[in-house]
Amino acid sequence: MTQSRWSGTKDLTPAQRREGLVERTGLDAADLTALDPADGLSVDAADVLIENVIGVMGVPVGLATNVIVDGEGVLVPMATEEPSVVAAASNAARWAHGAGGFHTSSTGPVMQAQIQVVDVADPQAAKSRILERRDELIAAANEVDPILVKLGGGCLDIEPRLVDTAAGVHVVVHLVVDVRDAMGANAVNSMAERTSDLIAEIAGGTARLRILTNLADRRLVRARAVFPADALGGPEVVDRMLEAAAFAEADPYRAATHNKGIMNGISAVVLATGNDTRAVESGCHAYASTTGRYTSLSHFEKNADGDLEVTLEVPMPVGLVGGATRSNPVAQANVKIIGAESADRLARVITAVGLAQNAAAVRALATEGIQRGHMTLHARTVAVAAGAQGDEVTEVAARMVAQGTVRSDAAEEALAILRSERA
The missing domain is CATH 3.90.770.10 (3-hydroxy-3-methylglutaryl-coenzyme A Reductase; Chain A, domain 2)
Structure with a gap:
């Protein structure tokens, strides 16, 4: 351990x-x-x-x-x-x-992809038609990645939503996918692209965007x-x-x-x-x-x-x-x-x-405020930028912190003094 x-x-x-x-x-x-x-x-x-x-x-x-x-x-x-x-x-x-x-606790490795369908004449009815063929759509999505399914993952659900936009009401279908040990972008994007035409046909519209959402609110920790x-x-x-x-x-x-x-x-x-x-x-x-x-x-x-x-x-x-x-x-x-x-x-x-x-x-x-600890460590970076090498870095940083001034000009001055002392 x-x-x-x-x-x-x-x-x-x-x-x-x-x-x-x-x-x-x-x-x-x-x-x-x-x-x-x-x-x-x-x-x-x-x-x-x-x-x-x-x-x-x-x-x-x-x-x-x-x-x-x-x-x-x-x-x-x-x-x-x-x-x-x-x-x-x-x-x-x-x-x-x-x-x-x-x-800790988690909700598991579940990601979502979105398929945007536009030009749908009857969005409410389209949503119902998609849900009626839920099992068919899940099966179609899972044909994309049989290895993921074999590992215990795959598409779990289909969730249609109606999104009111400036360009009209869009039918947006979420594929809910267990991606196992992957981040999952490739898996859910491939499923979205494979199923988009079928979803558009069922909805009676045209598929546009087919991509994951990074708002992974099904994958919370x-x-x-x-x-x-x-x-x-x-x-x-x-x-x-x-x-x-x-x-x-x-x-x-x-x-x-x-x-x-x-x-x-x-x-x-x-x-x-x-x-x-x-x-x-x-x-x-x-x-x-x-x-x-x-x-x-x-x-x-x-x-x-x-x-x-x-x-x-x-x-x-x-x-x-x-x-x-x-x-x-x-x-x-x-x-x-x-x-x-x-x-x-x-x-x-x-x-x-x-x-x-x-x-x-x-x-x-x-x-004490954020600067005290942060600037103490930042002083080393400033010292290096001023040309300090080896043990000079620690000494120059310490001198700046003691003076309360962590700047490039202060580092250059401290380094010059240190080297003159050691000459």
């Missing part, structure tokens, strides 16, 4: 962290070689993944520690360019560690964690965090930034595992608006013991088969580190990290 509790990681070198990762997960060292750029995604491999390839771009991959999801320890790779994200998720996971970590008041800094901190969360629920301007903090965690793991960050992000933000008003994706409450309890519910369309998850060696290595044997398990881990990131950000905002 993975030992997710890991202190002192910030003081180790990348090589030492990989060695510790092997010890804690039981993986072979060879499983992690792709995390070294020299052995990661090559230009030749990238050339078959997308068009007009000219190279590859590296993104730092950090390791979120202390995470427990449904009783199992997990170390979580996060691909992000933003300082403080990995540290924040690890800290929040540590606060929840003693209370059992993160508890929920995460919950208890953060003891003592771990957060006391009852006053809990109350301040509740005030901050209430602000996010009530005001879309605050909610946009609040949810961005959630996505800092979610998108970093989605990217690290080769999944589609844009699909997940669009689905989550759309889900935040389903009440007719954009609001917070998470909810903060004080439980009977006075501790903070946070819940998060989001669409999470991620997979383990197909796409970059299988073709990018770095993504493969990161999936092995997480140890997820199903797309559902991966989705639960990702959601837990999003909750952790959110809790850490809200605590920072409610106490």
